[in-house]
Amino acid sequence: MRRPHSLPPWLSHALRAQRAPVPWPAVVRGALAGGPLLLVAIAAGQPSSGVLLALGTLLAGVNDRPGPRLAAVSRLGGPALAGALGMTVGSFVGGALPTGALIACVFAVLGLVGGAFSAVGPVASSAGTQFLVTVAIGAGMPLPEPGWQRALLFAGGAAWLILLRLLLPSPVRTKGLGYLYDGERAAVASVYEAVARLLDAVGGPEAQARRVALTAALDQAQDALRRGRSRATRRLRRQYSAALPLAEAATALAWAGQPVAARAGEGPRRLAAAVRTGEAAGALPAPVRADAGLRALDEALLRAAEAFDGSGAHPGAAVEQRSPVAATPAPGPTSRGSAPDPAPQTPAGLEGSPQSPARFDWRRVVGPAGREYGVRVGLSFGASAAVAQALHPLHWYWLPATAVFLVKPDLGPLASRALCRAAGTVAGAVLFAGLAAVLPHPLGLVALVAACGALIPVATRHFAAQTAVVTVLVLSLVMVGGEPQASWGRITETLLACAIVLVAGHLPLPGGHRGGGVRVRLAVAHDAAHAYVRHVMSESAPGAEGIDRHGRWALRREAYRTLAQARAAVDLAAAELPVLARHSDGSRQVTVVLERLVDATTACAVQVDDTGRVPEQHARRIDVLLAELAA
Secondary structure, eight states: OOOTTSOOHHHHHHHOOOOOOOOHHHHHHHHHHHHHHHHHHHHTTOHHHHHHHHHHHHHHHHTOOSSOTTTHHHHHHHHHHHHHHHHHHHHHHHHHSOTTHHHHHHHHHHHHHHHHHGGGOHHHHHHHHHHHHHHHHHHHSOOSSOHHHHHHHHHHHHHHHHHHHHHSOOSSOOSSSOGGGHHHHHHHHHHHHHHHHHHHHTTSTTHHHHHHHHHHHHHHHHHHTSSOOSHHHHHHHHHHHHHHHHHHHHHHHHHHTOOOOGGGGHHHHHHHHHHHHOSOOOEEOOOOOOSHHHHHHHHHHHHHHHHHHHTTSOTTOEEOOOOTTTTSOOOSGGGGTOOOOOOOSSOTTSSSOTTOTTOOOTHHHHSHHHHHHHHHHHHHHHHHHHHHHHHOSSSOTHHHHHHHHHHOGGGSOHHHHHHHHHHHHHHHHHHHHHHHHHSOTTHHHHHHHHHHHHHHHHHTTSHHHHHHHHHHHHHHHHHHTTOOOOHHHHHHHHHHHHHHHHHHHHOOOTTOOTTHHHHHHHHHHHHHHHHHHHHHHHHTSTTOOOOOHHHHHHHHHHHHHHHHHHHHHHHHHHTSOHHHHGGGTTHHHHHHHHHHHHHHHHHHHHHHHHHSSOOHHHHHHHHHHHHHHHO
């Protein structure tokens, strides 16, 4: 029950900020991206070309997130190409069609297409957003360049940021691994660190939260390692795979709830340091093999040491000499003809996952989510264009461009986005009005562009802060392009866009099913959890051929991954206004039961490895949870 004086979920979500270290490489890239290009263009007497180049770096910078460098080519390049296409289409629409109802209708159709396309996945969502934003800019922003030249300049700005993303060296020095793979390396190291933090929290109140953090780290590493065939990538995949039994053992220990010795987390920490630096892991402390979970942890450390030794870059990794108690052999699997597996060469969970983000599913475009996304984006984009042209027929592009950023249902709760956008725009416009009055033109504006480019990676922790930074940057570009200072007009247009999007986002649609996205995520998580339970139970059944650890790890990864996606969908739905949040009532309890079921099954799998059978208390617990789900 919520406390009487607590904030409603939609408001508390709007006030919540992410916590993360400052991404210094991204800050440096942002400072070197739009500002220098704009300065060169002004020096060459082509300020409008500099504005388009800087716009390309701006929209690419908004999508610049920590992760694999090589994957950034598609993660940033795909949306940039969509933005270049949008600039061409928008320039044609703005030049060939009269202003008024006709442009609004065209915008509504384009919004329908772009919104439906966004339902495919995160990269497609960014591409759809950039396409629609640049359509509005190309149609409404007074620039002397023809449409094809605008597209080339926009794409050139994005390409410059991608080049910086690929070529700027990593601040972390490594041995034997090129800096191009620092994103993958950091993702794999984070898995080992998350295992260590979970072991530290076993038996305490933070255990469940750290198990969730471990799932997130495994998901990120799994995504980071999907591409690439280089020697470095194959080595990192082996090291990722070696972390899977460690994660299984740590989860089982957390489920049991009995605190473990502090040295249990030291081994995973040393492995994390070895992944980050390329140095040898050294001797790994061996836990006392007092129960099934600790024996599984010890065996997992042995497999990890073998995987690191076999990688060719980590000689010297070994497990410290065990005590006589620790040397006691584990019963169970050997009696069933299943010796402990070595680290797999092809990591479980990296191939064939139904939830793989690398797959492009066109069915989502025309599916229920795609249709709903498309209709709401189309309504908002077309209506905002019509209202803007009625109020400001010469400079009307800001309102529809703002509406696109607000209406996308995959970007968070609608009320939170609208509130943060309004607050951020007001703050940014007021700040820019004061700075523009005292800074020299145009060099002072160029400095603002460079400073804002550096601040964007930090400001992404909160949507209002990001909006304020982007507002200052865009207003600077508008003035460099020759338009008058327009802070107060931007505030009015943003508030109008918020109102339009709030109406469009809450309209009931024919055939629409509110909460459908949550139900789909829960159904997928439910099926994955049951597949995992069936597999573990079948390993202990009479006549079972043996233990398939690789298949079990793949099913466990899929169960936890889909469960994390379901939990995220439930949390976002709960943070909507009550008129929308009520459609997902009861969903959170389903995710809680699913989490307990998957955790209990993981603990059961460790017992099956150890003794060859399912303990009675584990079987009863799983039966209770299955009955609770069925009810």
